[in-house]
Amino acid sequence: MTDTDVRKVERRADVRRALATSSATYRTRKRPVRTGHKLWLGAYVLTLVALGVLFYLLRLDFFGFLGRYLPMARRATVGAMAIVLTLAAARLVRAYAIERAQTAVTRYNLRRILRLVVYMVLALIVVSVLFANWYAAVASLGLISLVLGFALQTPITSFIGWLYILVREPYRVGDRIQIGDATGDVIDVTYLDTTLWEVGGPYISTDHPSGRIVKFPNANVLTSAVYNYSWPVFPYIWNEITFQVAYDSDFAFVAQVMREVAEEELGEAMIERVHTFRKVLARTPVDELQVNEHPSVLFRINPNTWVDATVRYVVDPRRAGSVKTRLIDTMLARLNAQPERVRFPKGDNR
Numbered sequence: 001m002t003d004t005d006v007r008k009v010e011r012r013a014d015v016r017r018a019l020a021t022s023s024a025t026y027r028t029r030k031r032p033v034r035t036g037h038k039l040w041l042g043a044y045v046l047t048l049v050a051l052g053v054l055f056y057l058l059r060l061d062f063f064g065f066l067g068r069y070l071p072m073a074r075r076a077t078v079g080a081m082a083i084v085l086t087l088a089a090a091r092l093v094r095a096y097a098i099e100r101a102q103t104a105v106t107r108y109n110l111r112r113i114l115r116l117v118v119y120m121v122l123a124l125i126v127v128s129v130l131f132a133n134w135y136a137a138v139a140s141l142g143l144i145s146l147v148l149g150f151a152l153q154t155p156i157t158s159f160i161g162w163l164y165i166l167v168r169e170p171y172r173v174g175d176r177i178q179i180g181d182a183t184g185d186v187i188d189v190t191y192l193d194t195t196l197w198e199v200g201g202p203y204i205s206t207d208h209p210s211g212r213i214v215k216f217p218n219a220n221v222l223t224s225a226v227y228n229y230s231w232p233v234f235p236y237i238w239n240e241i242t243f244q245v246a247y248d249s250d251f252a253f254v255a256q257v258m259r260e261v262a263e264e265e266l267g268e269a270m271i272e273r274v275h276t277f278r279k280v281l282a283r284t285p286v287d288e289l290q291v292n293e294h295p296s297v298l299f300r301i302n303p304n305t306w307v308d309a310t311v312r313y314v315v316d317p318r319r320a321g322s323v324k325t326r327l328i329d330t331m332l333a334r335l336n337a338q339p340e341r342v343r344f345p346k347g348d349n350r
Contacts, residue, residue, distance in 0.1 A: 037095035044088035051081045079129035083122060090118045108173050109166055116191065154219065158192045161218030165189060170221055175230035176317055179221070182214040193217050206321040229317040234277040236270060236314045241327055243335070244306040246343035251309070253341045255297035258311040261330045262295035265323060270314050306345055 055077045058070065098110040164170075171177045175186050176199070184196030193215050201210040229237060245254055274293035281291060295313040302308045311331075315323050335342045 034095070034099075037091055040091050041088060041095075044084050044091065048081060048084050048088070051077055051084065055081065075129050079125050082125045086118060086121050086125070090114055104174075112189075112191070113166065154217065155192055157219040157222070158217040161221050162189065162191050165194075165218060165221060170226040171228050171230075175228055177229065178227040179216065179224050182216060184209075184214055187213070189218070191218075207317065208321060233280055234273055235316065236273060237317045237320065238312055239315050239320055239324060240310050240312050241324060241331070242308050242310040243331070244302060244304075244345050245309050246345070247305075247307060249307070249343050250338075250341040251299060251307075253338065254309050254335065255299075257334045258297050258309065258331055259295050261327060261334065262311050262313040265327055265330075266295065266313055266315070270316075274314060 055074065058074050058077060061070070093114055094111070098107055098114065101107045101110060165172075171186055171194075173186050173189055176184070177186060177196070182196055182198065183200050184198040186194060187197050188195040194217075196214040196216075198210045198212045198214050199207045201212065203210055229235070241258070243254075243258075245251075271293045274291060278291050278293070292312075295311055298310045298312065300308045300310070311327075313327075335344075
């Protein structure tokens with residue numbers, strides 16, 4: 001299966017998940033467990049056996065020369081065994097659950113969650129080894145948490161924002177979004193911040209990558225509107241091209257040319273997505289909104305004594321600039337080929 005086929009399968013999985021309104025499940029293709037996971041699991045088993053033997057010898061006072069440090073050595077050995085078991089369990093979850101998830105985005109998010117859980121468990125194990133008295137450990141952690149809670153309010157809020165991003169999914173890795181003054185493609189979502197590969201910006205006028213990255217705290221999603229251009233059900237936007245024509249032009253011919261050129265460029269795939277979008281729209285309170293699956297042409301009176309001919313079409317936001325350039329070039333060529341039917345502004349009357 002090629003990379004293109006994999007992306008198609010993942011897009012279909014995204015659409016199914018976004019459209020799902022019940023507990024219906026979908027059959028997924030099982031991926032074989034990678035050899036690297038098996039090697040790691042084997043290493044964990046051997047390490048666990050070695051630590052078990054070491055603990056048994058410590059219980060028999062085989063290392064009597066440790067003296068008063070013997071209880072600490074036993075606790076450390078038990079802690080090491082718990083750490084190995086935790087890492088082994090995490091490796092099993094990655095191999096048999098996470099890597100068999102439907103989409104790359106889901107796998108990315110699950111790996112982040114698993115890593116956080118592992119860190120928390122490891123921290124708990126280390127504390128239990130260092131503090132023989134659990135009451136003292138809990139009291140110490142409570143005092144530290146109180147101090148950190150006041151000192152790290154913004155990072156904590158950003159962590160809550162990360163949880164909100166995982167649960168509500170205002171955006172995911174790979175989505176094109178706008179939040180505040182920043183627009184770009186999401187390339188990373190950590191526990192505290194999000195990284196965008198900026199498109200547009202102050203230096204270029206199109207939706208082309210600017211070469212800069214934008215980082216913002218995850219807390220922003222709790223207070224700012226997020227515009228997502230990559231909704232799985234309908235990852236497109238409507239765009240327009242406008243020409244000014246004279247009153248004595250053949251409006252029917254102008255509309256026909258603009259519509260045909262747009263349909264030739266867009267193809268059937270996007271029309272199918274509009275059908276899907278209309279089905280989703282029918283389930284909402286705005287089900288009576290008219291949404292055309294084919295390009296439409298509108299005419300409006302321009303204050304400068306000309307008529308605006310506007311074609312509206314649906315396009316992938318990442319290809320909006322290149323598609324518009326090709327459409328303008330083709331439309332102008334066909335319209336200029338019929339000067340007796342299409343009259344454009346000329347000279348000082350533009």
